[in-house]
Amino acid sequence: MTSLTVFYTTLFYFATLVLIGGVAYRIYEYSRTPAPLKIPTTPAPTSNAGVVVRMAREVVLFESLFKSNKWIWIFGWLFHVGLAVVLLRHVRYFQEPAWFWVEFIQPFGKYASFIMVAGLAGLWARRFLVDRVRYISTPSDHLMLALLVAIGLSGMMMTFVSHTDIVALKAFMLGLMTFDFQPMPADGVLMVHLGLVALLMIIFPISKLLHAPGIFFSPTRNQADNPREQRHLAPWAAALERNKS
Amino acid sequence: MAGPQFEVPTLTEYTEVPKIREGAMSHLKSFVAAETSQSYLGYPHQLPADWKERALDRMGQVLEKFRSVRVFMDACVHCGACTDKCHYFLGTADPNNMPVARQELMRKVYRRYFTLPGKIAPWLVGAEDLTEETLGKWYNYYHQCSECRRCSVYCPYGIDTAEITMAGREILNYVGIGQKYSSEILVKVQKIGNNLGLPGPALEDTLAGLEEDIEADTGVPVKMPLNVKGAEILLVTPSADFFSEPHVESLIGYAKVFHAAGVSWTLSTHASEAGNFGLFNGNYETMRNVAMRIRDAALELGVKRIIVGECGHAWRVAYAYWNTLTGIGWGGDDPFAKQLRDQLDMRYPQPMHICEYTWDLIEKGALKFDKSLNDDRVITFHDSCNVARGSRMGDEPGGQFTIPRNIIRAVANHYQDMAAETIGEGTFCCGGGGGMLTDDLIEARVKGALPRMNAYNNVVRSDGVNFLALICAICKAQFTKVLPYYGFDRNSVGGVHQLVSTAIKLD
Ligand code: HEM
Ligand code: HEM
Ligand code: SF4
Ligand code: SF4
Numbered sequence A: 001m002t003s004l005t006v007f008y009t010t011l012f013y014f015a016t017l018v019l020i021g022g023v024a025y026r027i028y029e030y031s032r033t034p035a036p037l038k039i040p041t042t043p044a045p046t047s048n049a050g051v052v053v054r055m056a057r058e059v060v061l062f063e064s065l066f067k068s069n070k071w072i073w074i075f076g077w078l079f080h081v082g083l084a085v086v087l088l089r090h091v092r093y094f095q096e097p098a099w100f101w102v103e104f105i106q107p108f109g110k111y112a113s114f115i116m117v118a119g120l121a122g123l124w125a126r127r128f129l130v131d132r133v134r135y136i137s138t139p140s141d142h143l144m145l146a147l148l149v150a151i152g153l154s155g156m157m158m159t160f161v162s163h164t165d166i167v168a169l170k171a172f173m174l175g176l177m178t179f180d181f182q183p184m185p186a187d188g189v190l191m192v193h194l195g196l197v198a199l200l201m202i203i204f205p206i207s208k209l210l211h212a213p214g215i216f217f218s219p220t221r222n223q224a225d226n227p228r229e230q231r232h233l234a235p236w237a238a239a240l241e242r243n244k245s
Numbered sequence B: 001m002a003g004p005q006f007e008v009p010t011l012t013e014y015t016e017v018p019k020i021r022e023g024a025m026s027h028l029k030s031f032v033a034a035e036t037s038q039s040y041l042g043y044p045h046q047l048p049a050d051w052k053e054r055a056l057d058r059m060g061q062v063l064e065k066f067r068s069v070r071v072f073m074d075a076c077v078h079c080g081a082c083t084d085k086c087h088y089f090l091g092t093a094d095p096n097n098m099p100v101a102r103q104e105l106m107r108k109v110y111r112r113y114f115t116l117p118g119k120i121a122p123w124l125v126g127a128e129d130l131t132e133e134t135l136g137k138w139y140n141y142y143h144q145c146s147e148c149r150r151c152s153v154y155c156p157y158g159i160d161t162a163e164i165t166m167a168g169r170e171i172l173n174y175v176g177i178g179q180k181y182s183s184e185i186l187v188k189v190q191k192i193g194n195n196l197g198l199p200g201p202a203l204e205d206t207l208a209g210l211e212e213d214i215e216a217d218t219g220v221p222v223k224m225p226l227n228v229k230g231a232e233i234l235l236v237t238p239s240a241d242f243f244s245e246p247h248v249e250s251l252i253g254y255a256k257v258f259h260a261a262g263v264s265w266t267l268s269t270h271a272s273e274a275g276n277f278g279l280f281n282g283n284y285e286t287m288r289n290v291a292m293r294i295r296d297a298a299l300e301l302g303v304k305r306i307i308v309g310e311c312g313h314a315w316r317v318a319y320a321y322w323n324t325l326t327g328i329g330w331g332g333d334d335p336f337a338k339q340l341r342d343q344l345d346m347r348y349p350q351p352m353h354i355c356e357y358t359w360d361l362i363e364k365g366a367l368k369f370d371k372s373l374n375d376d377r378v379i380t381f382h383d384s385c386n387v388a389r390g391s392r393m394g395d396e397p398g399g400q401f402t403i404p405r406n407i408i409r410a411v412a413n414h415y416q417d418m419a420a421e422t423i424g425e426g427t428f429c430c431g432g433g434g435g436m437l438t439d440d441l442i443e444a445r446v447k448g449a450l451p452r453m454n455a456y457n458n459v460v461r462s463d464g465v466n467f468l469a470l471i472c473a474i475c476k477a478q479f480t481k482v483l484p485y486y487g488f489d490r491n492s493v494g495g496v497h498q499l500v501s502t503a504i505k506l507d
Helices: A004-033 A048-062 A062-068 A068-092 A100-109 A112-129 A131-136 A139-159 A166-178 A186-205 A210-218 A237-244 B033-042 B051-065 B067-075 B087-092 B101-114 B114-122 B130-142 B150-156 B163-176 B180-191 B200-218 B246-261 B284-299 B312-326 B334-341 B354-364 B385-390 B399-411 B438-450 B450-463 B473-486 B496-503
Strands: B231-238 B305-308 B380-382 B466-472 B492-493
Touching: A004 A166, A004 A186, A004 A210, A004 B067, A004 B246, A048 A062, A048 A166, A048 A210, A062 A068, A062 B150, A068 A100, A068 A112, A068 A166, A112 A131, A112 A139, A131 B101, A139 A186, A139 A210, A166 B087, A186 A210, A186 B114, A210 B067, A237 B284, B033 B180, B033 B312, B051 B163, B051 B380, B067 B163, B087 B438, B087 B450, B101 B114, B101 B130, B130 B163, B150 B180, B150 B385, B180 B284, B180 B380, B180 B399, B200 B246, B200 B466, B246 B354, B246 B473, B246 B492, B246 B496, B284 B312, B284 B334, B305 B312, B305 B354, B312 B354, B312 B385, B312 B473, B334 B385, B354 B399, B354 B496, B385 B399, B399 B496, B438 B473, B466 B496, B492 B496
Parallel strands: B231 B305, B380 B466, B466 B492
Antiparallel strands: none
16 A cells, blocks of 8 residues: 555545544534523414424525625525535435436536525635624634635536546445555646545534534424423423422 | 713714724623612622622633523624624713624623633733722623624624613622612512502502592492402513503503403502513513513413513513423423412413414404594604513414504504514613612713614604603603603603503493
């Protein structure tokens, strides 16, 4: 094995471990922390089925954001939809043979990258142009956008300018998954792309990217509005009752 | 009233989003609580030597106990959607009054002490050490938030700055920096039974006087019973209803409704306050202790139903928390909940809002009105934040908006809503909620009322509105005080049940 292969192999195992372990730990932490009081932002659905619908609308359509600010919504939504299509297109690197629909979206799916990067550019522009958003932006906000744009642009380089050896890359990726190690293709752009992706994976559980799992645990969105019908009691609050009353 | 020491904003047709002005409100500090009230509540009254450890320790506990705070600390992406949603920002232009910046005051500390990137590279993620200066800013800006939850409606993750403000105040209390106003009220309500500190005999006198007034006025002996064992209904209402204007007019309205319905009802000295400032300070135990008075009174008087008067945050606590805190409500199977549940009448929701009760009677045709008696009024309705975004009325989501309006339309002929984006779930706070109804915060109260005043001004001009109908004791007191700053008549404020009281036919 070349040192390049060793490096990227190790990097990806490490990054995957951090990503999965880290996010799992965060989810565990969120689910373990009780929400002692009923605090849905009302009007809220009165049943759990209603809550599922509300959450789906938030996750798929960014409904609250739509109510809030049309510019952020359009840029943010385009970015995320673009990202979703790009990632679905990527599934083919991890499968042999790839699912039918993954093959199906390949030809036009590659243009989603433009949407993704355009959305990111719009969001980034706001951080400079709108005084309120400039005030709240930290260096890490800018770097996060820079990172995603860089991943996007390096990927687009490979898709539209200098093609990389997809067969070799796929062999490398499948090799990682089956512990049957294959050489990492020595292509500069690909190395940049994958290096940055690994960085993204590593910072995911310690950054604001936690908004993705976080939204599902937000009590103002995931609670049903039924406090008069059901007694809601956190374990530590119930203990209070036993001690005092 | 001495002239204001600050510039009152000018009214405009639309509330414009101001350019930020750093430090615009950094001078405004609420009076700090003294030893007596703080020690009653179990807090120190000055910064202890180990304040930093205490503060961080409490912060850690809050993060362990409240999922809201934990998730909200992590999830914000600084998207900026909330930045123009807070009435205090719109009225003051101080960037720390933008909801995300208010959260950030705490998030900086959270990052520094509770997250890896904040520990190793604070400059990168905007993490900061906890210093006395930080506490000063917290005190300042966590008392320029009325915990109205408007920001939570518009945040893509529902991040509710009110939860952060509550946590911030709790941590401040832990290191001896309490707010005088809230701290003293929490003592009065627990020692005497109500926020105003009105003792039992005084309450009895007031009610007897009101009975005489009503009889002189209408010729009908409408009663205001107090501490009547075996009454069917216990009415729990904000103590301002007993003697503040215009609040008392609504109390008269409730009494007339009960009279017309022919039910037996009672007030209670022990529970002579619906308000619960425990909500504002984010201390579960205190809020629970205050709420327990209602349970105790209900058990002692043996009532079958509990009805809550016109008060916004009180209704939120009653509707959303009483079942949790005190077992007033359905669905609990533990002995604690059962004890009360077995006594209450299961045909009704418990607790019930007075508007739900009155509307129910109107729908059944049990109340008669002469609507023309309200003809001198052109009415608009202000949705109070805690009712709008923290509770419900009736069976359907949004009943908290339709039911009060339905009542108004049933008792009066002239009604006009304010602009759609300023009512309903997007309603603007009156500017005086969340423990800010104190003179030392008058500047924030006046400026924070700007978006509401703009919307009100529009309907005053275009539709001749002359009555701002409310269902919140704090809103009533706040608008009575603030309307004159904007050139409106302070008497144009009143309760929904004041309108009911005017039009109801008694026999
Ligand atoms: C459940 C899945 C997700 C949901 C519901 C979600 C939702 C949102 C929303 C509503 C925003 C705020 C609006 C905006 O700025 O776009 C946002 C921002 C952001 N999201 Fe996501 N997201 C998800 C997953 C992801 C993932 C997987 C990534 C990255 C790999 C990501 C990266 C970002 C970034 C970087 C921002 C901030 C953009 C800025 O700086 O303005 N999101 N997300
Ligand atoms: C291990 C993970 C990844 C691998 C192996 C990988 C590999 C590749 C390759 C080989 C291409 C070129 C495709 C072609 O020539 O047709 C590409 C394109 C691209 N990649 Fe990745 N990538 C990964 C993760 C990501 C992630 C997480 C993002 C986004 C945050 C991303 C964004 C893009 C974009 C925008 C393009 C260009 C458009 C497209 O072909 O869909 N990649 N990637
Ligand atoms: S809860 Fe209300 S007062 Fe507090 S930050 Fe949000 S909008 Fe402003
Ligand atoms: S809207 Fe929510 S996520 Fe966006 S900046 Fe405000 S609090 Fe943060």
